[in-house]
Amino acid sequence: MNNAFMQEAIRCAVENVRAGRGGPFGAVVAKDGRVIARGANSVTPSNDPTAHAEVNAIREACRALGTFQLTGCEMYTSCEPCPMCLGAIYWARLDLVYFAATASDAAETGFDDSFIYEELKRLHGERTIPFEPMMREAGQEPFREWLQKGDRVKY
Numbered sequence: 001m002n003n004a005f006m007q008e009a010i011r012c013a014v015e016n017v018r019a020g021r022g023g024p025f026g027a028v029v030a031k032d033g034r035v036i037a038r039g040a041n042s043v044t045p046s047n048d049p050t051a052h053a054e055v056n057a058i059r060e061a062c063r064a065l066g067t068f069q070l071t072g073c074e075m076y077t078s079c080e081p082c083p084m085c086l087g088a089i090y091w092a093r094l095d096l097v098y099f100a101a102t103a104s105d106a107a108e109t110g111f112d113d114s115f116i117y118e119e120l121k122r123l124h125g126e127r128t129i130p131f132e133p134m135m136r137e138a139g140q141e142p143f144r145e146w147l148q149k150g151d152r153v154k155y
Contacts, residue, residue, distance in 0.1 A: 001098060005030050005076040008038065010100060013053065013078040016040035023111070025053035027077040029061035029070065029094070036073065037061035053077060054085035058092045068155060069093045079106050082113040083120075091155075 005028050012026025023041035030036060039057030043049055054077055062068055070092045079101040081089060089097055107114065115128075124131035146152060 002030065002033075002076070005035065005074075006078075006098060006100060008035065009053075009076040009078045012038050012040045016042075016053075021045055022051070023053075024109070025077070025079055027053040027057040027075055029057050029073050029075050031061075031065070031070075031073045036064050050084065052082065052085050054081050055088050058088055058094075062092070071095060074098065079103075079111075082111075083116045 009026045009028045012028070013024050014026075016022050016026060017024045021040065021042060022044055025041040027039045028035050028037070029039075037057050037060035039053045039055070039060060041053045042051040042056060054075065057075065057077075058070065061070055061073060071094075073092075073094050074096045075089065075094050076098045077085075077100070080099045080103045081097065082103075103113065106112070119127050119129075124133065
């Protein structure tokens with residue numbers, strides 16, 4: 001746990017708001033006691049709904065380290081990650097995540113992602129955005145190809 005790294009994540013979030021570059025979220029990825037990457041929310045200026053601070057920091061850290069997995073790294077984020085960022089964190093295989101503000105704190109300012117957790121509990125067709133399965137057998141073809149590929153990189 002490093003207070004300076006969390007301060008840096010919070011500073012990124014505050015600076016982002018003051019500069020008008022996006023939402024009030026910042027994140028830092030650290031490895032071996034030093035900052036590898038920083039990220040801030042850039043959803044609105046980039047017109048990219050996935051450009052959350054944590055995702056931006058993960059992308060930058062992966063570029064900096066030349067890898068798609070961040071084992072041995074920690075993330076410090078100004079706010080508890082949303083469901084999308086949580087998924088990205090698990091896929092990146094970070095060792096540990098520290099967060100400052102909670103999801104409840106974010107919800108009080110209009111950033112409420114609790115509905116996504118509720119949506120995940122619903123059947124596909126009962127979600128706010130319905131999910132309809134189709135062509136399942138054809139959809140298996142990429143997986144068959146993947147399993148036959150001798151030089152595949154597991155992740």
